[in-house]
Amino acid sequence: MKVLTRHVVEGESRTKTIAALQACLTDLVDLALQGKQAHWNVVGPNFRSVHLQLDEIIALVRDASDAVAERIVTLSDPADGRAATVAKNSRLEPYPEGLQSVSDTVTHIADRLMTAIQGLRDGIETVGDLDPISEDLLIAQASGLEKYLWMVQAQEG
Numbered sequence: 001m002k003v004l005t006r007h008v009v010e011g012e013s014r015t016k017t018i019a020a021l022q023a024c025l026t027d028l029v030d031l032a033l034q035g036k037q038a039h040w041n042v043v044g045p046n047f048r049s050v051h052l053q054l055d056e057i058i059a060l061v062r063d064a065s066d067a068v069a070e071r072i073v074t075l076s077d078p079a080d081g082r083a084a085t086v087a088k089n090s091r092l093e094p095y096p097e098g099l100q101s102v103s104d105t106v107t108h109i110a111d112r113l114m115t116a117i118q119g120l121r122d123g124i125e126t127v128g129d130l131d132p133i134s135e136d137l138l139i140a141q142a143s144g145l146e147k148y149l150w151m152v153q154a155q156e157g
């Protein structure tokens with residue numbers, strides 16, 4: 001296994017920052033997968049707008065996961081986005097199986113966005129004193145997800 005030896009953040013600050021970033025990465029990869037599950041299986045009135053909105057959210061979440069993963073590697077550790085790691089460590093509730101009504105889909109996605117946002121906010125707090133660049137990166141991702149949380153939960157009946 002290759003090792004990157006020049007560290008822009010050193011010591012315990014580095015390991016703690018990477019752990020916080022990795023926890024967020026795991027949630028974000030899961031959120032993108034769950035978003036597709038929701039996109040495929042939503043049924044009912046207003047199907048189309050929720051179906052299409054989910055793909056917008058997935059695009060944003062995938063970009064967020066890419067930014068977080070690449071920050072981990074910038075700090076000279078490998079990013080772990082493997083399915084087995086995500087299944088084991090994601091903090092999101094698993095998505096229910098089967099077809100889901102529009103209203104249930106909106107609630108499921110709002111709940112999971114909230115969990116991922118809370119994870120990002122916890123990460124922001126953790127890395128705040130350790131690495132301001134990682135803090136700034138997590139703030140940017142949280143900002144995008146929070147806007148979508150607004151637009152999703154605004155549709156709840």
Ligand SMILES: [Fe+2]
Nearest residue numbers: 039040051055
């Ligand atoms: Fe699609």
